[in-house]
Amino acid sequence: MFPYDPDLLTAVQAAPETIADVVAIMQIIDTVCVDGDGLKWFNLLYMQVTQAVEARVNAGNFINPAWMATLDVGFAGYYFRAIQSSLSGQSTPGCWQAMFNRRNQTELARIQFALAGMNAHINHDLPQAVLALCRAEQIEPSHGTDQYNDFTALNTTLDGLIKQAEIDMHLRLLGDVLPPVSTVDFAVGAFSMAVGREAAWDNAEMLWRLGDVMPAFAAYLESLDGLTLVASEALLVPVI
Secondary structure (H helix, E strand, C coil): CCHHHHHHHHCCCCEEEEEEEEHHHHHHHHHHHCCCCCCHHHHHHHHHHHHHHHHHHCCCCCHHHHHHHHHHHHHHHHHHHHHHHHCCCCCCHHHHHHHHCCCCCCCCCHHHHHHHHHHHHHHHHHHHHHHHHHHCCCCCCCCCHHHHHHHCCCHHHHHHHHHHHHHHHCCECCCCECCCCHHHHHHCCCCCCCCHHHHHHHHHHHHCCCCHHHHHHHHHHHHHHHHHHHHHHHHHHCCC
């Protein structure tokens, strides 16, 4: 779709091991992408989110900073793998492909791509990232645990970043000003990072319970992608 896509594919080949590695890959993506590429604006918001997590981990502002750092790196891997699979022509979750298919549609707003990416990443990927880490550490995801409390401790910080993005990215891809009142305002108003992350934790708990029933587990993941795809499509309606 863009002539530099092979460079993006190269950037996401290596699996990050630290949050600093994650940020470094995101910085490459940010540098490579032009303003008219919708991926640039989701990546920028996600990079800001990741840097906020890194700052809190480094400051020891969690009960278990190491757990949060591991979750952050594992979570980012789903985003990088979505880019890799899509640019390689491989099967990609529909909620991600909806955004990738529209990367060059300049009638859309920057904030639409930022929120569509967050929608895919939080509602589809985050439950799987939580589940994978909990399985690796043999800790059942549950409300009230130290892991859950650290997970939710980020909500205020992340919602603040979303609110700022709504101001900074309230422009079309190429920077044109949006109409004073548009359909984007309704989509933005319906998005909540905290609500999405709470649902993601709930879904991680459900996936844990379904882990021994593979047909049900697979069906649940498929339904997550389907529902998240519907939300992505709604967020990516052209501005009027």
